[in-house]
Amino acid sequence: MDFPFQAASLLPLLPIDASAHGPAIDHHLLLNIWVILALAALAHLILLIGLVARRRPEATSWRVEYLPLTALAVLFAFLTIRAERLWAEARYTGAEPSALQVQVTGEQFAWYFRYPGTDAIFGVTKPQLIDAGAGNPLGIDPNDSHGADDLVTSELVLPADRQVDLRLNALDVIHGFSVPEMRLKQNAVPGMTIHVHFTPKIPGTYAILCTQVCGLGHYRMNANLRVLPPDEFAAWLAAKQKTVQP
Amino acid sequence: MPSTITPTSTEPKRKNHVEDHDNGSGRRPPTDKRTGGGGEGDNYGDRSQGNHGPRERLVRYRMGIFFALASDLMFFVAIVSSFFVSQSTGHFDAYNNYVNEWTVTTIPPILWLNTAVLILSSITMEIARRRMFHEVDVMDEWLGLGKPITRRAIPWIAVTAVLGVVFLVGQWIAWEQLAMQHVFFLSNPSSHFFYLITGVHGIHLILGIFGLMAALIGLYVSRSLESRQIMVDCASWYWHSMGVFWMFLFVLLVFFQ
Amino acid sequence: MNLSKSPEKLRYLFTTDHRIIGIQYLILALTSVTIGTILSLLMRIHLVWPDRILPFYGPILPEDYLAMVTIHGTIMLFFVLTTAPQSGFGNLILPAQIGARRMAFPVANAIGFWLTATALLILLSSTFVPRGSPISGWTAYPPFSAVASAGPGQGLGMDLWLASIALFAIASSIGGINTLVTIIKLRCKGMTWERLPLTVWGWFTAALLSVLAFSVLLAALLLLFCDRHAGTSFFVPTGDIVNGAIHAAGHPGNGSPLLWLHLFWFFGHPEVYIAILPGLGLTSMLLANFSRRRVFAYRTMIVTTLLIGFLGILLWGHHMFVAGLNPFAASAFAVSTMAIAIPASAKVLSWLATVWRSRPHYTTPMLFSLGFVSLFILGGLSGPILAQPILDEYLHNTFFVIAHFHLIMALAAVFGLFAGTYYWFPLMTGRMMSETLGRLHFWGTLLGAYATFLPMHLTGLMGEPRHYAQLTGVSNAAGHLLAGTLPLNRFITWSAIFLSTAQLFFFANLLYSLFRGSPAPPNPWQATTLEWHPAMHPNFPLEASEIVENPIAVYRQPCQYQPTPTGELFLPQWSPDATVDIKPE
Ligand code: HEA
Ligand code: HEA
Ligand code: CUA
């Protein structure tokens, strides 16, 4: 759907909005902010007028309470319904089959990104094999054929305009995978694999932050998200593939 | 220093003369059930100690114990819900097949016996409690004709305490038996919970037995009839609910693993 | 004044008198809040000038920052906002307001206080053990909090934290039980349920929540303790690797970190309402008292208080929208959370209607109550935004959340405390607090509060996450994003310094009024609630006999005013004379 205005432009505070589902969220966020600003202003106005105006016998009519209350109830209900719609769009359904598969793994204090490679299947991993020093930070099992062509990177590189299906997990403690420019946030919980999907739109380099306190390096646990035009992405992927299976 | 509040003594002064037959159960005969307080007229809460309504203190302590037990119930509810959660969570092992280490802990048969013992102890406790409120005898004590109730209640409480100890020993044996079959606390999630639940409940029972002991001693030393009633009453309500909790936990361990 | 000197002073220290215990709680809260405030300043300063050297300490390391955040949050939430309103004023004022001479269980009451004090000491002691205090925040999410090697402070420090919070939980449950029984059984003649002051309703609901919630926390702490020391894994999944070592490698069992989140927040959300409920009640009463009006829609206010308490139990999931909660559950929790905005709005409306065209008396307590209204609206309105999962997905764990709960909790609830202190000081000491200092304190705190916490919404919208030890010296695009928030953050820090300095007026006022304050008339505010009943006046405690002669009785709802011969509006709850034209609504 399209909007009368590009919300982000009205709210220069927000980082630019580079995902397909982003504008809808910004729009709704903006609506909310206007609503509560209005409510807060109105409430304070009523308060101040009430304080300065001459004394009057007290109000006793129930209308003073219940009419505004129903109005507020309707307002909040309206916001809830809109929000739930967007949430359902974003989260209720899984990614489409054609989506690009990437595995995101958090550990103190780095993000690792794993592409399934040419066979489009992730190889088996074993905690015992994990050894960042030896270049196997995720513990990919060498005996597993699927694992051979998997490539692991420390920056997330994605093609524009193609849906991505991220499977998030963590090795040690809970981390928070957050990409402000994509309006995306989801905790990576050890022992769970959580899927989130989105479609990057605008090519560029964006920040990936950790938003769940995970230790003394929490503040510097970040990575870059590079969104490339499809052809450049293909080139990059091919180059990478060479490095693992010449 | 400004005129700050001076602490008032909130505790009743020990009366070391019993002649006036004021046993703290109020001037009215203890058979009268009016409690006062709670905004319904007569504010006993306002009176000096010893001038209270007949059952006011009793009701107050009972209510306290009930709220405490409600909070304790939430404690067990939390543990039981964790039981179900970790029962249902498995994980994918190295070969991507789903495993759930939850292996059902076979309940040592002796637990059935223990349960029976606990029920029995609840019954004896209830008898003791009933004795404490037996109208005629209460009247006698209030008039100062000896301590008939207390005499009759003491043995029952003692029996309850003994049964409680028997139960605990039984639980211990159950643990021993499990250990025989090499099921230890750390063996698997189910055994974690078996030991945790029985353990925590055991600690509650130990507290309960201390409570009974306190009540026994109280029955000997305390002059105030109402205090004695209160001690037995609270101890027994606590004891009963530990029994009920155990029934639930037992059912959980037997049927819901 | 040095207690524990003579046995006479010991009577003050180990008393079972609820009023003294209440004051002890308040002193404990004041000490805690001082520590918490100093920590918050260190945090703010480190955030914007990371390489400042702390005198006698050296540079502040990232783990130090996280430790400060954790202790700041724990102290402020537990030892200030749970003790001061609920246990402090709860003991000092509650029995008097229902016309009772004592709490139901005085000894348990004293035990509760000493448990709390011990808990505080244990918590603070964690600073001095090797590797320092825990760094996992006041929510202590496992596995971070379950594995000692996960970070400095997660060893002994974390154990001390667990012990401290466990003691605190027990103490609060005891206190809750005591409060409930007192309110139910010790109300004086004529004090029917709908005549109870709203403050009492606040304490009552908060006590219910404490009784239900704290024992759940206790269970969670027990399980976490087993994970840390008994080799179980309730919260730690299989094959969890921390620092290259697999946790509890030998032992089977696949725990779920989410289990902790559920248990903790089932407690955690009621906990934050425990912090605010007494404040809500007090505000309603004070606004009515100083505008010489009845509380608008009194019955509705009682209902909404209970409703907020009840709903408060059903919406813990709104802290877990993006924590791995199933999206459908998230939707459900979103609805229950939005629902609570309605009783809250009802309260705001009642406040507005109560003061509407009333030309109130602007005493310091009144000013702080008005401030409470403003802060509650500003902080509360951001609640419904966070309650919408799709928006929380962007705002979760950003400073927007920090702004939300500092406005509504840190400041609104604290304003309740201030109002209470200025209002009840005469009952504690028989002296009034200085109005001029009070006014200075009010305006300083209000402006400071706005200047400190409103801009935090903006840095939050820019995407500044919580628990970040530094905003500078971060690599990648993230560094760019964080650097963008620096100018605002500097402003916030300066305002925080201003805000904290404004608190000096408060402490100055306390000391000054304690010794030099003008003597208080029996009922300085024309208050209608029972704690101001002559027989309740602390300075002239009546003899038991006199009390029996003229038992306190209540004839009407609080805050019903009618003209007196002197022209003042006044009609206390205890006055038997018939009302002219006030029909109970
Ligand atoms: C009551 C709760 C409370 C209070 C008062 C405060 C007060 C302040 N807090 Fe804090 N804060 C929390 C509760 C509170 N906070 C919590 C729970 C967290 C989260 C921790 C975590 O993530 O684990 C947090 C986190 C937190 C952060 C986020 C850290 C991070 O995640 O990176 C920051 C950063 O700016 C901050 C700053 C401040 C500041 C500047 C104040 C200033 O307002 C300080 C000025 C002080 C006052 C205005 C209080 C004066 C009050 C009195 C004198 C009371 C009177 C007492 C009686 C009458 C008995 N706080
Ligand atoms: C006193 C404490 C307190 C109170 C009262 C509240 C009140 C509310 N809180 Fe808050 N909250 C916290 C303390 C509190 N909160 C804390 C400490 C955290 C962080 C915990 C952590 O992670 O460390 C938190 C976090 C938090 C989150 C999670 C954010 C996240 O982590 O991503 C959410 C999400 O739904 C939320 C929602 C709400 C809502 C809907 C209310 C509602 O009750 C608000 C109701 C009030 C209103 C709706 C305002 C009413 C006024 C009007 C409607 C104006 C009327 C207008 C006219 C008359 C014209 N809170
Ligand atoms: Cu990883 Cu914070």
Ligand SMILES: [Cu+2]
């Ligand atoms: Cu909440």
